[in-house]
Amino acid sequence: MQVKGMRRWGTALTVLGLLGLILVYWMSFFWVSTEATQGIVQRIFYVHVPAAWTSFLAFGLCALTSGMYLWLRDERLDRAALAAAEGGMVFATIMLTTGPLWGKIAWGTYWTWEPRLTLTLLLWFIFLGYFMVRGSTEDPGKGKRFAAVVAIVGALEIPFIHLSVIWFRSLHPQPVVVRPDGPTLPGDMFATLMTSLGAFTVLFLGMFLLRYALEGLKSELDARTRRAIA
Amino acid sequence: MSAYLTQVRAILWKDLVIELRTRERVLVMGGFAVLSAVLFDFSIDRALVAPQDIAAGLIWMTIVFGGLLGVGRTFHLEAEDGALRGLLMSPAPRDAVFIAKVLANFTLLYVVSLLVLGVFILFFDLELGGSPAAIALALALGSLGFVALGTLFAAVSSGTRLGETLLPILVFPLLAPMIVYGAGATARLLANRPLAEVAGHLRMLGAFTVVAVFAGAVLFRFVVED
Numbered sequence: 192m193q194v195k196g197m198r199r200w201g202t203a204l205t206v207l208g209l210l211g212l213i214l215v216y217w218m219s220f221f222w223v224s225t226e227a228t229q230g231i232v233q234r235i236f237y238v239h240v241p242a243a244w245t246s247f248l249a250f251g252l253c254a255l256t257s258g259m260y261l262w263l264r265d266e267r268l269d270r271a272a273l274a275a276a277e278g279g280m281v282f283a284t285i286m287l288t289t290g291p292l293w294g295k296i297a298w299g300t301y302w303t304w305e306p307r308l309t310l311t312l313l314l315w316f317i318f319l320g321y322f323m324v325r326g327s328t329e330d331p332g333k334g335k336r337f338a339a340v341v342a343i344v345g346a347l348e349i350p351f352i353h354l355s356v357i358w359f360r361s362l363h364p365q366p367v368v369v370r371p372d373g374p375t376l377p378g379d380m381f382a383t384l385m386t387s388l389g390a391f392t393v394l395f396l397g398m399f400l401l402r403y404a405l406e407g408l409k410s411e412l413d414a415r416t417r418r419a420i421a
Numbered sequence: 422m423s424a425y426l427t428q429v430r431a432i433l434w435k436d437l438v439i440e441l442r443t444r445e446r447v448l449v450m451g452g453f454a455v456l457s458a459v460l461f462d463f464s465i466d467r468a469l470v471a472p473q474d475i476a477a478g479l480i481w482m483t484i485v486f487g488g489l490l491g492v493g494r495t496f497h498l499e500a501e502d503g504a505l506r507g508l509l510m511s512p513a514p515r516d517a518v519f520i521a522k523v524l525a526n527f528t529l530l531y532v533v534s535l536l537v538l539g540v541f542i543l544f545f546d547l548e549l550g551g552s553p554a555a556i557a558l559a560l561a562l563g564s565l566g567f568v569a570l571g572t573l574f575a576a577v578s579s580g581t582r583l584g585e586t587l588l589p590i591l592v593f594p595l596l597a598p599m600i601v602y603g604a605g606a607t608a609r610l611l612a613n614r615p616l617a618e619v620a621g622h623l624r625m626l627g628a629f630t631v632v633a634v635f636a637g638a639v640l641f642r643f644v645v646e647d
Contacts, residue, residue: 261643309597316594323590327581337577340640341591344573347636348595351629355598358605358625 194407201400208394215387223383232296235289237383241391242285243311249279249395250314253321254346257339266410269335272342273325274402276318278395283315306356313352317345428513432521437528439498450491450533457483458540472545477608480541481600484534484560485567489592491533492526492571493578493585500579505645515642519572523634526568534560550613559610559623563603566630570595573637576644595633602626 219237226233253275260268290308291301302308321341328334376384440446461479465472499505508518538560541547550556570592578587606622 261640313594313597316590320587320591320594323583323587324577324581327583327587329582333580336643336646337580340573340577340644343640344570344595344636347632348598348629351598351625351632352595354625355601355629359601 194404194411197400197404197407201397201402201404204393204397205401206397208390208392208397211386211390211393215383215390218383218386223379224377226380229297232293235293237387239286239289239293240384241387242282242289243307244388245391245395246279246282246286246311246314248392249275249282249399250318250342251346252399253279253318254342257342261336261339261343267407269339270403270406270410271399272339273406274399276321276338276342277402278399280315280318280322281398282391282395283311283318286311287315304356304359306353306359309356309359310349310353313356314345314349317341321345425514425517428511428517429521429524432508432513432518433524436522436525440525440529446491446494447529447532450487450529451536453490454483454487454533454537455540457486458537458544462544473547473611476541476545476547477611478600478604480537480607481563481604483537483541484530484564485593485596485600487533487537488530488564488567488571489588491529492568492575493588495522495526495572495575496579509645515645516638518645519638519641520634523565523569523572523637526572527565530564530568531561534564547611548613550610552610552616555616555619555623556607556610559603559606559619559626562623562626562630563599566599566626566633567592567596569630569633569637573641573644576641580644598625598629602629 215237219234223234223237225231253272256268256272256275259265260272287308290305290311294303294305294308295301321338324337324341325334328337458479461483462472465475496505499508509515513521535557538556542549571588574588574591575585578585578591581587602622602625606619606626609619609622610616
């Protein structure tokens with residue numbers, strides 16, 4: 192796809208995602224029924240869970256495109272990895288801020304070493320390393336390879352980090368949607384969550400395409416500048 | 422296969438001979454470890470905390486910090502006079518270079534981690550428990566996993582402007598399994614709990630280490646290419 196098409200799709204999906212987000216806020220503030228035991232604070236769930244899902248999707252996409260970049264050495268794969276990693280950082284940050292806000296009221300403490308929260312925190316730091324490596328190499332090609340290695344090792348170690356932090360301790364509410372015996376979530380809450388998941392995913396894809404197109408334009412600009420100087 | 426082993430052995434031998442003659446890294450790591458144990462001891466109010474209760478965690482953290490000092494310098498010597506380039510241009514495949522570097526670092530760190538264990542036993546007045554071999558095994562698996570990740574990322578960080586300062590940012594988030602299982606197993610063994618209780622810890626630590634070594638051996642070539 193050409194850069195122009197990317198931008199058009201990116202803009203369309205971002206606008207769609209933002210509209211979806213308005214709908215999600217309306218649903219979670221005014222439409223969905225209040226959860227009986229947790230009360231009003233449970234509504235943060237409709238932002239927290241989709242943000243977590245989107246960040247995992249983004250980091251997974253980054254690891255995948257990083258691996259393909261090392262294999263095929265197509266610059267576009269590296270741009271995709273960078274765009275995905277940035278999206279992942281944004282949504283992981285949302286997950287890491289909404290989690291403690293909810294936890295303060297539901298658990299009585301901002302931070303607990305809850306496995307999924309801990310895993311996301313560690314992922315956040317792995318990808319902080321990803322950006323630091325990219326930003327601190329003189330030779331951009333080297334930075335791209337180094338960053339890809341960081342993303343791949345991070346992805347390979349995730350199962351171990353996940354198991355070890357579960358081993359360490361668990362307080363998190365148990366899954367309410369993906370369960371062998373079907374969702375236990377009441378209908379309206381389920382609908383709100385699904386809408387939110389959709390809106391977050393579309394928003395991420397839109398921002399991902401825009402960011403990807405921007406990187407493409409940047410490299411084109413670099414190439415033209417070099418040609419003009421030469 | 423035997424050519425591969427010969428190549429690994431040659432590089433490993435070279436690194437160990439350099440270390441034996443200079444004793445630079447092992448002295449720095451060992452000195453750091455003993456001094457950390459001293460400072461950790463000062464940092465504990467014995468009226469409030471029993472040092473035995475937190476010793477296992479401190480042992481592992483000391484190994485991590487000390488290991489970082491030594492592992493960060495893996496490619497220092499070879500950065501001079503294009504020695505690394507020479508090594509990479511040799512017929513040895515890149516993964517053989519990596520495995521040899523990991524084994525050399527492992528030898529150093531394992532010596533240091535046994536020293537750390539001894540120092541903590543002395544300073545913190547610990548009992549070794551009923552199965553010292555299992556503690557030694559946990560330390561061996563942990564050190565090997567740590568140096569595998571550490572060596573790979575030492576190659577990465579030494580290629581950046583930030584150098585070794587970047588190493589902890591890259592390695593620490595990946596060490597959660599090593600600390601959880603390693604320190605967990607050590608704490609239980611020091612408390613003289615039955616071996617069966619830590620079998621799961623040791624298996625997970627072993628799996629983590631295998632993946633770390635394998636990932637490093639595969640990915641190292643992408644770090645040092647050109």
